Amino acid sequence: MNHYETVFILTPVLSDIQMKETVDKFKAILTEDGATIVNEENWGLRKLAYPIQKKSTGFYQLLEFDAEPALIKKLEVNFRRDERVIRFLTFKMDKFAAEYAAKRRSMKSSKEEKEN
Secondary structure, three states, X not given: OEEEEEEXXXXXXXXXXXXXXXXXXXXXXXXXXXXXXXXXXXXXXXXEEEEEOOEEEEEEEEEEEEEOHHHHHHHHHHHXXXXXXXXXXXXXOOHHHHHHHHHHHXXXXXXXXXXX
């Protein structure tokens, strides 16, 4: 199994419920084929660097997971078929990127504990 990270941008006209349904759909695609989701982050509504499909904002979502390489093609086909996804990027993390992501997660969780 390889360690992957995918970021996708959803169209800004979705309600919160529709956005969560879309994210759950892609998480289900991953988990039903044996992937384990390591981290999930909702970055919220952000301004795009340039307009995409006449939209200047989008909901950003990050999923970090361990999966077999064949699953990535299935996931990306589903991204392309879903009209709610504006853009997506999936990449395989090397050991240094995986260590950095783990460090970033631990720093984020310790920062949240201090705030509470």
